[in-house]
Amino acid sequence: MTIVTARPGLLSHPFGERYAARIGALPGAPHAWVDGLRQSARAILGAQGLPGPKSEAWKFTSAVDLAKTPFIPANLADDIDVVDVPHNVPRIEGAVRIVTVNGIVRRDLSDAFDKIDGVSVLSLREALAAAHETLKAVIGGLASPGAYPMAAVNTAYMADGFVIQVAKNVQTTRLHLISIGAAGAEPVSFHPRSVIGVAAGGNVALVETHVGLPGHSYFSNPVTEAVVGQGGVLKRYVMVDEDADAFHGSVSAVSLAARATYEDFRLCLGGRKVRQDIVVNLEGEGGNAQIHGAYALARSDHADISTFIDHAVPCCTSAQEFKGVVAGKSHAVFQGRIRVAKDAQKTNATQSHKGLFLNPGPVIDCKPELEIFADDVQCAHGAATGEVDEGQLFYLMSRGIDPDTARGLLIAGFVEGATEKISDEPVRAAFVGAIETWLKRRLAEAVAL
Amino acid sequence: MALIEIDDLHVSVADREILKGVSLAIDAGTTHAIMGPNGTGKSTLSNVIAGREGYDVTKGSITFNGKNLFDMAADERARAGIFLAFQYPVEIPGVSTSAFLKTAINARRRAAGEPEIDAMEFLKLVKSKTKALGIPDDxxxxxxxxxxxxxxxKRAEVLQMSLLEPRFAVLDETDSGLDIDALKVVADGVNALRDKERAFLVITHYQRLLNYIVPDFVHVLSGGRIVASGGKELAAKLEAEGYAQFQSAA
Structure with missing residues (x-):
């Protein structure tokens, strides 16, 4: 039995005793390599607890309410009564839909995904049973439980997820992974773990939508590790639209070989507490990381995006552009860390964050961290927050547009403008649609001040 | 009665008086030009007419079509038929030009009790105007x-003006940043709108634009006051002799 006693200043948490009974039933238990990973993650959790208020990496996002919620592990069976995907999940043209409920793959709600040309999709459980080669090679190597508390919780209790392998030189395939959270009487947690391998020259677009059933309290804790081979392209478009009472803590860790591209776009439309860590290791020359996103928050939503782009080798590019609007009593956080190693000459790294306040209540925290050890680099970062621009508002009004409509156009334009970074047009259109729905639903209450 | 009547207008910005008693009456069917050195209040006048905030009107009035302009917000003035072609048109990322144009046209139509424009009609209308202004479809x-x-x-400003069909348009330094070919296109666009019902106020530092948009009256604004008025020949005189004579007078 694991008893969690956190160090002073760190938070004790619910992922201890009640989870201990589950350990033997978790998939992969018989494999020593899986068991070893889990044991060491549990040890880290036991020693470190969840990050407390003095944790630098979590200074703007309190884990207190997460630690205090008495979660129970979600059922491992695929029998939760969900008959259809919620209405806030967009239809993505030409995408194969794969649905999970509480992190468990649900073939009954999914399109067939066994026969996609050049792309193999297995559930984590199937891949563990088969001791899948890519899974074994990658898991635990990129999303470090020591550095990322959300990876520690996930590694200790991961129960399902995906292993996706894209073959060499495969042209774009689009998958849409839909995660639905559904609690019973008690709040549940689930910890999906996915591993993605893109072989040299392969190209895949993964859309992820994270939603929950209305009024349900759950903790969605997905961790994804991805390795992209030479010249490969991995695109991930992640929409988080969790319920007002739901927690979401994710880690995405990606390693890029030479001339590989990783394009990541996050759209966050709500959740009680959402923390997304994005880690990219540029490990081959000519690598390109495009990490962008938008958020629109209201209620008491809290959304944190924390990135770490590690330029380990010369001649790589990274760009980050995040934009968002905050209303109600919401709280947005962007922390962007860039490290350029001593030998990583000719690095080009940019970062920008712009936040727009719709009323005086919300908070935006932004922290750029640039650690540059090379001398021949181009790095630029910028951050700005403010209200709707008076000059733009006047311009629209001077054409006869009333102030509410003008503000609405400017706000929509600001957030939707961020989606221009999405290179996949059907996904961009779907995300714009999701933003418009959010604005229709929330803007009236946000603007009526 | 003049279409627009500015009477003894005093305007301050941050407690500094910029306009010190401007009076000007503009009849429908006429085009007036205001010329003057930089920093003399030309843009202040255009912003106050259009209804921009941040300007304190300490004295005087502007009457448009019999109504007190200061009772109306910027958007109401626009719907009533006032248009300002900006010296520096504002960039608005994320809002497509066509969506903006449609919203603006419909705002004016609703105010006039007309039905909203449908998509086909809108495209046809825009196309007919963009062609004349040499604006590419994209x-x-x-x-x-x-x-x-x-x-x-500047072409986009004139496009908006021709789509919104104002009664009274102020062109604030519309010639700045234009080469001669673009200047001609823009001037043709403005001239096409001139008729008995409409009036124009062309604000410019140089006479060049007035060779293409020929005014009926020219005024010199200096030191916050109109210090001279005359016909179009006044513009040529200013071009030849400069503003110094009026600055000393002010």
């Missing part, structure tokens, strides 16, 4: 004024 799909060249921005 420009209206782009975000409003974003990445437009100086000339494209």
């Amino acid at each position: 420009m209206i799909k782009r975000p409003l004024n974003v990445g437009f060249s100086g000339g494209e921005k």
